[in-house]
Amino acid sequence: xxxxxxxxxxxxxxxxxxxxxxxxxxxxxxxxxxxxxxxxxxxxxxxxxxxxxxxxxxxxxxxxxxxxxxxxxxxxxxxxxxxxxxxxxxxxxxxxxxxxxxxxxxxxxxxxxxxxxxxxxxxxxxxxxxxxxxxxxxxxxxxxxxxxxxxxxxxxxxxxxxxxxxxxxxxxxxxxxxxxxxxxxxxxxxxxxxxxxxxxxxxxxxxxxxxxxxxxxxxxxxxxxxxxxxxxxxxxxxxxxxxxxxxxxxxxxxxxxxxxxxxxxxxxxxxxxxxxxxxxxxxxxxxxxxxxxxxxxxxxxxxxxxxxxxxxxxxxxxxxxxxxxxxxxxxxxxxxxxxxxxxxxxxxxxxxxxxxxxxxxxxxxxxxxxxxxxxxxx
Ligand code: G3I
Numbered sequence: 001x002x003x004x005x006x007x008x009x010x011x012x013x014x015x016x017x018x019x020x021x022x023x024x025x026x027x028x029x030x031x032x033x034x035x036x037x038x039x040x041x042x043x044x045x046x047x048x049x050x051x052x053x054x055x056x057x058x059x060x061x062x063x064x065x066x067x068x069x070x071x072x073x074x075x076x077x078x079x080x081x082x083x084x085x086x087x088x089x090x091x092x093x094x095x096x097x098x099x100x101x102x103x104x105x106x107x108x109x110x111x112x113x114x115x116x117x118x119x120x121x122x123x124x125x126x127x128x129x130x131x132x133x134x135x136x137x138x139x140x141x142x143x144x145x146x147x148x149x150x151x152x153x154x155x156x157x158x159x160x161x162x163x164x165x166x167x168x169x170x171x172x173x174x175x176x177x178x179x180x181x182x183x184x185x186x187x188x189x190x191x192x193x194x195x196x197x198x199x200x201x202x203x204x205x206x207x208x209x210x211x212x213x214x215x216x217x218x219x220x221x222x223x224x225x226x227x228x229x230x231x232x233x234x235x236x237x238x239x240x241x242x243x244x245x246x247x248x249x250x251x252x253x254x255x256x257x258x259x260x261x262x263x264x265x266x267x268x269x270x271x272x273x274x275x276x277x278x279x280x281x282x283x284x285x286x287x288x289x290x291x292x293x294x295x296x297x298x299x300x301x302x303x304x305x306x307x308x309x310x311x312x313x314x315x316x317x318x319x320x321x322x323x324x325x326x327x328x329x330x331x332x333x334x335x336x337x338x339x340x341x342x343x344x345x346x347x348x349x350x351x352x353x354x355x356x357x358x359x360x361x362x363x364x365x366x367x368x369x370x371x372x373x374x375x376x377x378x
Contacts, residue, residue: 043354044080046369047323051378052315055081055120056325057284060107062332067359074328074359076115081162083120083283083324084108088157090131090149097133102156109160120283120324121161123214124150125198126168127184134185143189150198154205163210163322165250165283166202167195170235171215173227180231195235196244203245213239214250214283218269219310221262229269240276249273252284254326255306258291263313274319281322282314286352287364288335299351304363307354311371318378329355 047054056079062071075082086092087104095101112119123129125146134142154164172182181187186194195213202211213236217228239246251270255261270280287306292299314320327333335350354365 041369042078043368044078046372048080050375053081053322055079055083056328057085058082059085060087060104070359081118082112083122088121089129094131118162121164123165123168125186127182127186128169130185139188142185146186147201150201151205158206159208161209163212164202165214166211167198168214169216170195171228171231179235196239196242199244199246210247211245212248212250212281213246216252218251219253219266221260221265233272248279248281250281250283253282254284254286255310256288263310267313270317280320283324284326286326289351300363304367307364308367308371315371315375328353329359331357
């Protein structure tokens with residue numbers, strides 16, 4: 001079989017062939033001619049062919065929905081790693097002071113290891129997504145529970161994640177604090193040292209994992225993006241000077257229609273991080289299409305173009321080793337859920353991702369695939 005001769009695993013070959021048939025049979029005819037019909041072509045396999053690890057955030061609760069089997073199959077076919085979207089966050093693991101809830105995270109890790117998929121553990125310390133009971137503690141107690149949380153999670157999952165988003169989103173200019181650091185109980189407890197402290201603890205409790213500092217909002221060519229890039233780069237330089245055990249920088253890359261972008265300028269920022277000897281992980285890529293035209297075809301093509309422009313600029317940077325999407329299918333996106341909450345009766349829903357609500361490839365998939373094919377190998 002042609003597929004087998006390309007050295008594909010039997011699973012990938014079979015599901016790859018099935019997906020091509022499904023795609024060809026259900027795509028509008030004007031797109032069928034464009035859709036790459038090579039069964040081996042998935043975003044994960046195209047990335048792997050260039051030495052890039054391609055993954056997406058994965059949410060266990062989606063596997064219990066009526067479409068759960070198709071959701072799982074999509075990830076097994078298209079992805080080569082999973083990021084825990086909710087299961088390792090403090091509100092899930094520690095909903096109250098006297099509860100430790102590991103079941104969702106156990107299920108995520110068990111699913112990933114059953115299918116041989118590496119896991120990005122997201123996230124250990126985040127001053128924004130803090131359970132209410134932590135907020136009510138003294139700063140001393142909040143600091144104690146930050147340390148205890150890192151130890152508790154890593155004691156249980158040591159060696160099971162290839163990378164940890166140890167600290168998420170340390171910058172928040174709107175809090176108007178020195179260094180534009182994000183306010184929160186852990187900053188109050190330890191000052192800026194909460195970041196290096198978290199990485200030292202993570203290194204101690206999971207010495208083999210890649211430790212990642214993960215940031216948002218660094219992409220746009222406006223005052224906010226510039227403030228984030230400058231503040232984050234200064235922070236990273238201070239952390240490096242102090243010997244914080246950071247292996248990689250995570251750039252979330254939640255792109256947004258209607259925002260200004262200057263990707264060569266963004267890539268210069270990425271290169272400034274790379275020369276500090278950090279790997280770069282694109283950790284949460286998606287496109288908020290809310291400012292694009294109402295017409296579905298036009299909107300999908302605009303989303304595809306933004307994916308193409310961004311990835312064509314960023315993927316040639318050798319330090320970029322990981323590309324992770326924030327979900328894969330439109331209706332499982334955080335943008336979709338928040339839109340349903342805000343506009344329950346609206347007809348038009350976000351279409352931010354490479355797959356639609358029927359798990360069928362969209363023009364964005366082809367744009368991403370083309371950028372992966374065009375990138376230089378690692
Ligand atoms: O599952 C419950 C549902 O049963 C309940 O009815 C509903 C009530 O609102 O809540 C649902 O849980 C929500 C969960 O998403 C699943 O949809 C939580 O309230 C909500 O807080 C949670 O939001 C997540 C958010 O992080 C906060 O953890 C988003 O899914 C997730 O995509 C988002 O991801 C963040 C990254 O961690 C960091 N970077 C930004 C990114 C997007 O905000």
